Amino acid sequence: MRHFLAVGVWAIVASVTAVALSPHEVLVVANDRSANSVLLARMYMRLRSIPEGNLVRLEIPDAHYLDGNAVTPEEFTRLVWAPTQAAVEERGLGAQILAWVYSCDFPTRVLTEPAMSLTGMTFARNRLPGSEVIKSGSGVSPLFMGPRKELREDKEVEGSFRGSQTFDRARTQLLEGMPLPAMMLGYLQERGNTVDEMVALFERNAAVNGKGEKGDFYFVVSEDVRSTCRQWQFAGAAEAIRALGAEAHILSEAIAEGTRVHGYMEGASTVRPRRMTFAPGAFAEHLTSYAATFENASQTKMSEWLRAGATATAGTVTEPYAQWMKFPNAYVFVHQLKGCAMIEAVYQSVQCPYQLLIVGDPLAKPWGSVIPVEVAAPQSPVSGRAVQFSASADISDAVKFDWLVDGRVVGSGQTFLWDSQGVKDGAHRIRAVARTTGQVRHSGFHEVNVEVKNKK
Numbered sequence: 001m002r003h004f005l006a007v008g009v010w011a012i013v014a015s016v017t018a019v020a021l022s023p024h025e026v027l028v029v030a031n032d033r034s035a036n037s038v039l040l041a042r043m044y045m046r047l048r049s050i051p052e053g054n055l056v057r058l059e060i061p062d063a064h065y066l067d068g069n070a071v072t073p074e075e076f077t078r079l080v081w082a083p084t085q086a087a088v089e090e091r092g093l094g095a096q097i098l099a100w101v102y103s104c105d106f107p108t109r110v111l112t113e114p115a116m117s118l119t120g121m122t123f124a125r126n127r128l129p130g131s132e133v134i135k136s137g138s139g140v141s142p143l144f145m146g147p148r149k150e151l152r153e154d155k156e157v158e159g160s161f162r163g164s165q166t167f168d169r170a171r172t173q174l175l176e177g178m179p180l181p182a183m184m185l186g187y188l189q190e191r192g193n194t195v196d197e198m199v200a201l202f203e204r205n206a207a208v209n210g211k212g213e214k215g216d217f218y219f220v221v222s223e224d225v226r227s228t229c230r231q232w233q234f235a236g237a238a239e240a241i242r243a244l245g246a247e248a249h250i251l252s253e254a255i256a257e258g259t260r261v262h263g264y265m266e267g268a269s270t271v272r273p274r275r276m277t278f279a280p281g282a283f284a285e286h287l288t289s290y291a292a293t294f295e296n297a298s299q300t301k302m303s304e305w306l307r308a309g310a311t312a313t314a315g316t317v318t319e320p321y322a323q324w325m326k327f328p329n330a331y332v333f334v335h336q337l338k339g340c341a342m343i344e345a346v347y348q349s350v351q352c353p354y355q356l357l358i359v360g361d362p363l364a365k366p367w368g369s370v371i372p373v374e375v376a377a378p379q380s381p382v383s384g385r386a387v388q389f390s391a392s393a394d395i396s397d398a399v400k401f402d403w404l405v406d407g408r409v410v411g412s413g414q415t416f417l418w419d420s421q422g423v424k425d426g427a428h429r430i431r432a433v434a435r436t437t438g439q440v441r442h443s444g445f446h447e448v449n450v451e452v453k454n455k456k
Contacts, residue, residue: 021167021341021363022433022443023050024404025098029084031065032057034105036195040185041103043199047206048363049445051407054097056087060106066189069295070109073121073128080106080118081126096409098167098174099343100182101362104198108187108292108317108357115318117292120354122182123347129354137325137352142173143181145348147331149232149324158236161331164338164348165439181347183312183362191294192303205311205364208280210442212366214246215262215279217333221252226287227267229322230329234265237330244337263333264310269299273308281336281366283346284310287327291315292357302359312342312360314350325351339368339440371395371444373434381453387418391432391446404431420452427451 028050030041041055060079064071071079088094100122110121113131123141133139150159167174167181174180186198219234221227238248246262254275255261261276264284271286278284285291290299292315302315320326328349335345343362350356376390391414393399403411405418406429418430431447 021099021344022435022445023048023363024054024407024409024431024433025096025167026050026363027054027056027084027088027093027097027100028103029056029058029080029100029106030103031060031105033059033062034065036188037103037105040195040198044101044103044185044202047202049447051404053091053407054093056084058083064107065105069107069189070111070115071107072111076110076121077126081122092408095175098171098181099362100180101343102182102184104184104186104188106184108184108294114355116354117317117357119182119184119358120356123179123353125177125180133352134354137320137323139352139354141179141347141351141353143170143179143347144351145331145335147233147236147329148351158232161236161240161334163439164335164340164345166340166441167344168435168441169439179347181343183343183346183358183360185359185361186306187292187294187303187359189294191297191301193306197307201306201309201311202361205280205361205366209363209365210368210370212281213262213279214244214337214367216247216249216260217241217263218255218259218261218265219248219250219330220254220264220266220268221250222268224267224269225322226269230265230267230287230324230327233324233330237334240331240334241337244334246333246337263336265328265330271300271304273300273304273310276308278309278311279366280311281342281364282310283312283328283332283336283342283360285313285315285328287322287324289316289319289321292317292359302357306360310360311364312346312358312362314346314356314358316355317357318355320355326353326355336365337367339365339442341365368440369395369397369436369442371399371434371436371442373432373444373446375430375432375446375448377430377448377450380449380451382420382450383452383454385419385421387420387450389416389418389430389432390414391416391434393434393444395434395436397436397438399434399436402433402435404433405429407431421454423452425452425455
């Protein structure tokens with residue numbers, strides 16, 4: 001809870017267990033022509049403590065998300081990519097943004113040949129891959145951690161799994177070139193979700209970050225090609241899930257009504273998500289052609305997973321064919337259990353995400369270390385060129401600290417000397433972000449309000 005303070009007093013604004021991908025590293029993009037888009041964006045930013053300066057508001061004409069639900073590559077560049085990139089550079093955020101999050105009321109499909117998703121085009125940094133790469137799913141994301149199919153002694157087997165890592169480990173790669181991971185908070189048009197459904201989902205998940213139970217993960221198999229194309233992953237993933245202290249089940253029949261689910265994967269054209277009870281943080285998906293083709297009434301839409309309580313899901317925006325490379329693989333749950341945020345887990349599990357629309361809560365992270373952070377700050381008002389702040393984290397692991405002033409990264413180290421003469425007099429926010437080292441980096445932050453008074 002935030003408090004309004006009289007001049008001359010400093011106080012804690014927030015002390016938060018953050019996700020591996022820290023809130024200040026996420027850019028939120030809203031459609032200014034849609035009240036729902038702005039509402040959902042602001043609500044999500046408040047719940048996840050994303051700095052105000054990380055919101056970009058665009059002007060997307062109604063025709064692109066109400067009628068055709070699509071843009072040409074040229075329209076994507078003009079309406080989305082170019083103005084968002086310009087805003088990032090103008091605000092000096094280029095060195096800290098690792099992922100984009102679209103609110104609602106955006107076109108879901110870009111009319112390339114074949115079509116790409118909004119998140120897929122963003123992932124590609126607005127650079128068109130070859131048509132054959134998109135169609136065949138042969139492109140390999142630099143974030144993909146495996147496994148891939150390998151041919152050994154004339155048999156197709158599961159290749160190596162490279163483990164899990166948070167986006168921070170790939171910082172240089174993400175900042176300097178491809179890829180740019182992206183998700184969408186929700187789809188609210190025909191056959192989509194409602195604002196109330198998405199708000200309830202985000203509130204529920206924000207309350208359990210780092211506190212999730214290990215629970216049960218389900219893989220349902222059948223003779224449907226949507227299922228058989230991915231079944232080779234299930235046994236290895238189930239073994240890895242069990243090694244992490246959770247339960248994994250590979251079933252050939254529907255699970256019992258009301259079963260509590262922490263993750264679910266199936267291959268079918270129609271599914272019944274509301275027969276299950278989803279725990280916070282649950283990813284669920286059913287590998288079918290038209291899950292994200294909302295203008296087509298056939299097949300179960302991805303929105304049904306979110307309506308039933310799943311935290312995130314994914315589906316293709318055009319016919320992908322039964323190519324496992326274009327969909328999340330079974331190890332998405334392993335990445336989650338190791339402490340990755342939802343967006344990190346999904347992108348590490350998809351080899352070729354160009355046609356995949358990924359929707360839900362990108363910063364959901366029910367599993368992982370909790371890092372409490374404390375900040376020692378001087379009494380307000382402050383002045384001068386060397387105002388000292390210091391941070392500490394009550395954790396045995398090695399920790400690195402970053403410092404933000406009003407949402408922008410300005411320093412690092414356990415102690416921060418701030419030149420307060422470089423900002424206007426008045427209220428400012430100082431945030432210390434602590435991050436563990438290693439492959440999967442857990443983080444947390446503590447934020448204080450300070451009053452600057454340099455003018456006499």
